[in-house]
Amino acid sequence: MADNREKILEVKHLKQYFNAGTKNEVRAVDDVSFDIYKGETFGLVGESGSGKSTTGRSIIRLYDPTDGEIDFEGTKVHNISGKKDMLQFRRDMQMIFQDPYASLNPKMKIRDIIAEGIDIHGLASSQAERNKRVNELLELVGLNPDHATRYPHEFSGGQRQRIGIARALAVKPKFIVADEPISALDVSIQAQVVNLLMELQKSQGLTFLFIAHDLSMVKYISDRIGVMNAGKLLELAPAEDVYNRPLHSYTESLLSAVPLPDPEYERSRRRTQYVPRQANGEEEKMREIVPGHFVYCRESEVEALKQKEAAYHK
Amino acid sequence: MSNILEVKDLNITFDTFAGKVQAIRGVNFDLKKGETLAIVGESGSGKSVTTRSIMRLLSQNANIEKGEILFNGQDLVKKSEKDMQGIRGKEIAMIFQDPMTSLNPTTTIGKQVAEPLRIHQNMNKEEAHARALKLLELVGLPNAKNRMKQYPHQFSGGQRQRIVIAIALACSPEILIADEPTTALDVTIQAQILELMKQLQSKIDTSIIFITHDLGVVANVADRVAVMYAGKIVEVGTVDEIFYNPQHPYTWGLLASMPTLETEGSLYAIPGTPPDLLDPPKGDAFAPRNAYAMKIDTEYEPPMFKISDTHYAATWLLHEDAPAVEPPAEIKARQELFKKRYAEGHPVAEGGTV
Numbered sequence: 292m293a294d295n296r297e298k299i300l301e302v303k304h305l306k307q308y309f310n311a312g313t314k315n316e317v318r319a320v321d322d323v324s325f326d327i328y329k330g331e332t333f334g335l336v337g338e339s340g341s342g343k344s345t346t347g348r349s350i351i352r353l354y355d356p357t358d359g360e361i362d363f364e365g366t367k368v369h370n371i372s373g374k375k376d377m378l379q380f381r382r383d384m385q386m387i388f389q390d391p392y393a394s395l396n397p398k399m400k401i402r403d404i405i406a407e408g409i410d411i412h413g414l415a416s417s418q419a420e421r422n423k424r425v426n427e428l429l430e431l432v433g434l435n436p437d438h439a440t441r442y443p444h445e446f447s448g449g450q451r452q453r454i455g456i457a458r459a460l461a462v463k464p465k466f467i468v469a470d471e472p473i474s475a476l477d478v479s480i481q482a483q484v485v486n487l488l489m490e491l492q493k494s495q496g497l498t499f500l501f502i503a504h505d506l507s508m509v510k511y512i513s514d515r516i517g518v519m520n521a522g523k524l525l526e527l528a529p530a531e532d533v534y535n536r537p538l539h540s541y542t543e544s545l546l547s548a549v550p551l552p553d554p555e556y557e558r559s560r561r562r563t564q565y566v567p568r569q570a571n572g573e574e575e576k577m578r579e580i581v582p583g584h585f586v587y588c589r590e591s592e593v594e595a596l597k598q599k600e601a602a603y604h605k
Numbered sequence: 606m607s608n609i610l611e612v613k614d615l616n617i618t619f620d621t622f623a624g625k626v627q628a629i630r631g632v633n634f635d636l637k638k639g640e641t642l643a644i645v646g647e648s649g650s651g652k653s654v655t656t657r658s659i660m661r662l663l664s665q666n667a668n669i670e671k672g673e674i675l676f677n678g679q680d681l682v683k684k685s686e687k688d689m690q691g692i693r694g695k696e697i698a699m700i701f702q703d704p705m706t707s708l709n710p711t712t713t714i715g716k717q718v719a720e721p722l723r724i725h726q727n728m729n730k731e732e733a734h735a736r737a738l739k740l741l742e743l744v745g746l747p748n749a750k751n752r753m754k755q756y757p758h759q760f761s762g763g764q765r766q767r768i769v770i771a772i773a774l775a776c777s778p779e780i781l782i783a784d785e786p787t788t789a790l791d792v793t794i795q796a797q798i799l800e801l802m803k804q805l806q807s808k809i810d811t812s813i814i815f816i817t818h819d820l821g822v823v824a825n826v827a828d829r830v831a832v833m834y835a836g837k838i839v840e841v842g843t844v845d846e847i848f849y850n851p852q853h854p855y856t857w858g859l860l861a862s863m864p865t866l867e868t869e870g871s872l873y874a875i876p877g878t879p880p881d882l883l884d885p886p887k888g889d890a891f892a893p894r895n896a897y898a899m900k901i902d903t904e905y906e907p908p909m910f911k912i913s914d915t916h917y918a919a920t921w922l923l924h925e926d927a928p929a930v931e932p933p934a935e936i937k938a939r940q941e942l943f944k945k946r947y948a949e950g951h952p953v954a955e956g957g958t959v
Contacts, residue, residue: 550821
């Protein structure tokens with residue numbers, strides 16, 4: 292199914308090292324490649340320190356990569372130079388942040404926070420048009436347009452996250468990097484924000500990179516999921532496959548650690564521990580085990596993984 | 606089973622510039638010896654305030670308006686600060702959410718674990734040191750002997766939470782209050798910490814009050830569950846009763862708004878936001894967000910209706926004159942499961958307190 296869909300983003304051999312070349316070198320992202328198709332939600336999961344947020348930040352060019360490239364609609368993101376092209380890129384790709392308290396300027400009114408992008412990109416020709424657009428955006432994310440003159444501290448966490456979403460949508464982006472957008476919210480509010488994101492994706496034709504550690508929510512929202520650990524992408528497959536037919540032992544251990552709201556299941560759940568293997572000199576890379584399902588493995592393991600996949604269907 | 610703690614009609618307000626916030630509005634619950642009671646609810650529902658009041662750790666502007674907190678029969682509300690110092694850390698201990706800020710960054714962890722032993726059990730330096738080492742080994746800190754000399758910043762989040770647990774358990778407290786102890790941790794580390802807590806609980810026979818908003822964690826650790834909303838407990842029951850036979854529409858909303866691995870289509874979301882407790886609404890505080898609200902909900906607060914000896918819920922839907930309502934599909938599926946199990950005579954709550 293994937294082949295006939297249009298790629299919007301290609302990440303090729305991305306390496307992001309911090310303190311490169313020194314003894315404090317941190318290989319936050321180490322040779323990661325994946326594609327994101329137009330209109331899909333790509334989920335990136337992993338524990339803290341796995342490199343998932345760094346990947347997202349490299350994609351939106353908050354970092355300059357150590358090596359590798361990121362193509363957005365055929366343009367190399369890190370080769371963009373010139374104010375005009377950079378402005379266009381910033382318009383096409385927007386970000387929603389994790390912390391709805393730290394990501395809104397406390398001294399700005401909601402109207403000005405949302406309209407900042409509109410002003411920078413000159414998307415409104417008059418004050419009246421600007422206000423009209425802000426009101427539309429507030430309604431789009433389920434807030435009352437009367438709130439436009441208030442300040443961030445007057446809103447709850449869920450409402451602030453809606454404001455952050457409205458700000459991202461103000462410049463009509465094509466691609467949104469959402470870095471743990473619901474982790475700081477209460478359960479009942481999480482569901483509201485996730486439903487909103489999914490509605491907006493349909494109505495605005497958006498593509499999402501959804502970064503999170505809450506696996507059940509990621510499965511729910513994502514079309515395809517990449518699993519990261521220690522800077523490497525270890526498994527990449529449609530959401531259903533990652534959850535129901537995991538092939539990499541790290542994915543299995545991660546899934547076995549997630550508690551579900553079902554006491555009966557919890558009494559019988561057994562956790563498996565992930566023990567990273569020692570390198571033996573054989574090349575490890577992403578290999579396609581069945582169409583669309585990639586695993587970071589050695590050539591000698593492919594046969595066993597194919598059998599493991601087949602066994603799930605019995 | 607005997608009650609080690611009984612909270613009766615607890616009312617707590619906070620003085621603020623805007624007025625009196627009625628944070629806790631008549632909370633009743635008890636804690637049995639050796640059990641784990643989970644308290645769930647959204648931020649601001651009063652779960653942390655309730656437990657902090659048990660430890661008498663409320664801020665200056667808090668007032669306990671009325672109510673009793675009976676610990677082994679003695680009312681903690683009436684205790685002096687000096688008496689409380691003898692109870693805190695010794696008979697009732699607490700684990701906080703953030704292992705990064707609950708340790709002293711300028712003191713070695715060995716000293717920090719030994720501190721309660723020196724204060725409450727009058728151990729000398731050597732004895733306390735030896736016991737601290739045992740405790741750190743007990744909570745699974747690798748290479749504990751050498752690492753006792755290290756400072757908190759030299760440990761990872763999961764290791765720090767293990768150290769905090771070692772401190773809390775140093776005097777084998779009768780009650781351990783854990784306020785979101787795993788929220789800041791990764792799932793795999795969370796799983797380890799939960800396993801550790803359960804293991805230690807069976808070893809030293811502590812009762813645990815576990816505060817969380819993660820229903821998966823609740824299903825894992827709890828024997829009984831209390832659901833809080835707007836400063837009240839709206840439903841309480843064994844873990845099986847709450848998850849498979851929930852009665853309060855708020856509990857329905859909480860359970861349905863968490864996707865399971867099978868959820869498809871739109872996720873059920875509780876509409877709106879919690880009420881402002883500066884001016885709590887008349888009647889049932891959940892009514893404005895409740896799709897099943899009736900006229901009476903806006904007039905009178907519902908009392909606790911009894912469903913079984915262990916299961917109570919505060920919703921007018923349980924009144925004999927209330928019309929029958931259809932809960933969300935996911936909740937209905939859970940209730941069918943419960944009925945089936947009940948009819949087949951399966952134990953309702955294994956490990957619970959029926």
